[in-house]
Amino acid sequence: MSITTVGFDADDTLWHNERHFRMTEERFADLLADYAEKEHLAERLLAAEKKNVGHYGFGVKGFVLSMIETAIEVTDERVPARVIRELIDTGRDLLTYPIELMPGAAEVIAACAGRYELVLITKGDLLDQERKLAQSGLGESFDGIEIVSDKTSKIYADIFARHGGAQRSMMVGNSLKSDVIPAIQAGAWGIHVPSDITWALEHADAPESEARFRTIPTLHELPSLLESLT
Structure with a gap:
């Protein structure tokens, strides 16, 4: 699909x-x-x-x-x-550090907006996540904002069910444990974009055998990956 x-x-x-x-x-x-x-x-x-x-x-x-x-x-x-x-x-x-976007973040979001339904799925303190999103300047590009207490396969399934279904969805993130593995378990694609620093509690083994798993070195590669899969 x-x-x-x-x-x-x-x-x-x-x-x-x-x-x-x-x-x-x-x-x-x-x-x-x-x-x-x-x-x-x-x-x-x-x-x-x-x-x-x-x-x-x-x-x-x-x-x-x-x-x-x-x-x-x-x-x-x-x-x-x-x-x-x-x-x-x-x-x-x-709670007051200024937001600094990752390389390619603004450009990739702009390239994907309008072509795909974009959903921000993040966990953490509600007020802090809202603050960071507001300061990022990216908020208006998203069709949905989901700030959750945790990221599980059920939560992903529920979110994607509201946005076209998991089979037609992709989750992009730096955490194999939170962003990739549970999204794949929910039926979506899981795209790993490694970051220089990852919290120890977010470490997990890459699901290399999963057909819907991909790794890209930076966000810059996401648009071409999407083109190849759609």
């Missing part, structure tokens, strides 16, 4: 995001350098994020709460109040 709908991930697919979290982790390590080695602290923080994502969801708020929890644990509940204050401030900074 010809592809009529293209879903796009947002963070680290259309605009930079993870590098701001990595910068914050560096600050976190500096603040707690007297209590834990950097590598050990990173392991503890990742374990806290993995444990908490089901409670707090994805995004800045859960990340900040996980940093605070980790700080309390590694200091045996002796973390100074000033450190907690700085961690809260770093979280607020994460």
Whole structure:
């Protein structure tokens, strides 16, 4: 079937995001350098994020709460109040970083708009995702905006059912775990666009045996891929 709908991930697919979290982790390590080695602290923080994502969801708020929890644990509940204050401030900074589009994002969205039904499918804090989309300047190009708590095959199936059906749909993103594999499981195409930095909890093995899986090095290659598939 010809592809009529293209879903796009947002963070680290259309605009930079993870590098701001990595910068914050560096600050976190500096603040707690007297209590834990950097590598050990990173392991503890990742374990806290993995444990908490089901409670707090994805995004800045859960990340900040996980940093605070980790700080309390590694200091045996002796973390100074000033450190907690700085961690809260770093979280607020994460919610105000200016948006920088990924190479080719604006051009590819413009090339696809009008030819395909475009749907932004992203997860994370609602207000933060709305802010980033507004600042990106891309919002008016999308026919649908879906900000979800998680990305599962059922969620993709439900979204694409409202936009022509999964069999005629494609999902484009940097995360194999969230953007590609569950979209393919829902019956859509899954297109992987690797980013320089990917959060550890988004790692997964590429579904190389799936007929509806493709990898492209950058977004620039997406229009020609769409032409070859439609």
